Amino acid sequence: xxxxxxxxxxxxxxxxxxxxxxxxxxxxxxxxxxxxxxxxxxxxxxxxxxxxxxxxxxxxxxxxxxxxxxxxxxxxxxxxxxxxxxxxxxxxxxxxxxxxxxxxxxxxxxxxxxxxxxxxxxxxxxxxxxxxxxxxxxxxxxxx
Numbered sequence: 001x002x003x004x005x006x007x008x009x010x011x012x013x014x015x016x017x018x019x020x021x022x023x024x025x026x027x028x029x030x031x032x033x034x035x036x037x038x039x040x041x042x043x044x045x046x047x048x049x050x051x052x053x054x055x056x057x058x059x060x061x062x063x064x065x066x067x068x069x070x071x072x073x074x075x076x077x078x079x080x081x082x083x084x085x086x087x088x089x090x091x092x093x094x095x096x097x098x099x100x101x102x103x104x105x106x107x108x109x110x111x112x113x114x115x116x117x118x119x120x121x122x123x124x125x126x127x128x129x130x131x132x133x134x135x136x137x138x139x140x141x142x143x144x
Contacts, residue, residue: 053103053137056129061116062139063123070095072117080115080122098122101141107134115141 039050051062066072070084071092078100083092103111103126112127126139 049141051124051126051139053126053128053135053139055135060127060129061123061125063121064141066095066120066122068120070120072120072122074115074117078114080117082120082122098141101126101139103128103137103139105133105135105137109133111137111139113139 038052040047049064066082070082073081073083075081080098081094082096082098083094085091086093098115101113101115101124103113103124105111105128111131111133114125116123116125122141124139124141126137128135128137
């Protein structure tokens with residue numbers, strides 16, 4: 001995953017992210033007026049990215065590139081699958097299973113969100129501009 005033009009810091013246990021209390025440390029990429037802040041939380045077998053959208057000036061699309069040779073596909077459930085060739089014909093290796101996208105505003109209301117897939121890139125679209133939302137919004141793609 002590439003996250004350019006961010007300053008890396010670490011949030012410690014007890015820090016609040018969009019109304020969520022962190023239980024442990026998480027790397028944080030501080031945003032700016034036109035770019036959201038991002039935290040990445042990991043556990044033994046999962047990764048959760050929280051994108052904190054602070055205002056209507058921030059983008060509605062957030063892309064994650066899984067690298068050369070991978071393919072992202074979407075499923076009816078809203079989830080996504082990342083695969084790469086195994087080297088054996090007709091067999092793909094599963095690199096990641098990504099839960100259906102979620103986005104919640106500061107009032108706890110769901111914000112419309114979905115994924116787009118193009119080659120090795122997964123994009124989370126968060127439709128917040130022109131909507132009745134309370135900022136900040138937390139958008140959370142998760143690899144369970």
